Amino acid sequence: MSLFAFLGTLEIGLIYGLVALGVYLTFRILDFPDLTVDGSFPMGGAVVATAIVAGMNPWLATVLAFLAGAASGLVTAFLAVRCGILHLLASILTMIAAFSINIRIMGRPNMALLGDATIFTPFENMGVDPTYARLAVVFGLVLLSFLFIIRLLSSDFGLALRATGVNEQMVAAQGGSTALYTYFGLALSNGFVGFAGALFAMTSSFADVTSGVGTIVVGLAAVILGQTLLPGKRIWVAVLAVIIGSILYRLAVAFALSSGMFGMQPSDLNLITATLVAAALIVPKMKGKLQFKKSAKA
């Protein structure tokens, strides 16, 4: 793999790390299987592209993308909490509705940002290699999000949020509102995903409604991959693990893309990616078992 490809992989991995953060908040913390992300990811892109093309300040447009993602999370929470629709179905409803809404936002299915100023433009023109400049900005933004999540989850409010996912009755018995925490958690999660969608649209110079396909799969793979390879009970370890998991997932895709020499054809890409991720999950377990057998013999 060339250096440029590696840096590109790192950039996409970090951006999808924000998706993994969002998925971690819903699946792990709130225990709420949320598929809204397939809609909120392209929504972030759609909002940021439309706002920038309309002449809005790119930073403001990015904030708007976060809010749009958060709003779609609120819709799912509303359907689940208030209307009593099964969690999974509530999020599927928001996800499919978001497809139509995203086309409404942009007025068309694909909106290009080639040549428009984004939040990266000032950094790219600072004289350093634009590839590094962009990566540094993405890294900084992901780091800030990481610190924010840790700070939040360690606060009293965050503790209650975590408790909601573990034992809803207990939270209710303590006088906490599980509905409030569900609304907040889903909004925050999808806000991060919308933020990721905005960064993705700005770094790849286009927003496309089809870019949401499979976001949840990538997010879940990152969470599970990261936490399997980097287990730990501490919050900061867990949060760091999901971001690293996302980068590892992208590295798997990158290796799959370079596997032409093994007689693989391009359409085998998804299969190779899946195999690599599965191997990453299985190998540590096998190693553990082997060691266990050895020590049992001894």
Add this chain to the structure above:
Amino acid sequence: MKRLKRLAAIGVIAVSCMISMEAFAQNYKIAVSQIVEHPALDATRQGLLDGLKAKGYEEGKNLTFTFQTAQGNPAIGVQIAKQFVGEKPDVLVGIATPTAQALAAATRTIPVVFTAVTDPLGAKLIKNLEHPGGNVTGLSDLTPVAQHVDLMQEILPDLKAIGVVYNPGEANAVALVELLKKAAKEKNIAVVEGIAMKSADVQSAARIITSKVQVIYAPTDNTVASAIDALVGAANQAKIPVVGGSTSFIENGAIASLGFDYYQVGVQTADFVEAIFKGKKPGDIPVSFAKGSDLFLNIPAAEKLGITLPEAMIKRATTIKK
């Protein structure tokens, strides 16, 4: 032992000389990124490869041809673009809009040739058709939709309503349906839209509109192209003919089509690649539109639906399936 060593040394020198000779012969590198694999886009890629071969650039001899498909996922398309740019090929080729955009965004120096992109201006790939500037140029596959409406009217003189199945999530298809509506309106023909978000929806979208239309137009939409057999099957069950936006649809049972087949689009894309190999700057090569006014007819398919194609049309057809 000494002799053996010397022999080995001579061998090594000879082999390395041969290798470096090989390296001296100019070798061109081209990397092709395609959004999804389906017959029309695959034909484009094959046409490109054959077109380059006809010009003396042959894979394995003096051409390295790298190819990846994003499997319909733009995020993978972006990653492929970064991977390709890192390999520093002589020319990058993006087949279809999102992959072309991803390549154009990934580099400002390596020449990018787009193909099978309907609206390169709307996709912001270029700023100007005549003089693109920058490192991007290519071929637009804008379908002659107005001519297709004429064709449908020629086959069915009392045509009142055209059905069209497309994916509103595809930029190409939306542009085409806009053109279709405009062309049909001038002739007072109604357009009934059938929406298919994914290829699995194409069949039911076609079924829903068959009762309201006399003919179904299959645009060059990636979703529809992936499920063209399902579309033709559903239409023919209701005794409704399908007219194809791409001539490749004739093979799948469309009764008529006018335009270029995507193989030709690929062959014409080779012109751009060759010009860049020869040192021309992409910014100086004007964007062109896919050429060809081939009329394709499928007589057995028409007869099965009880439609007699006009004699004059059969006379001027370039390819007839019997």
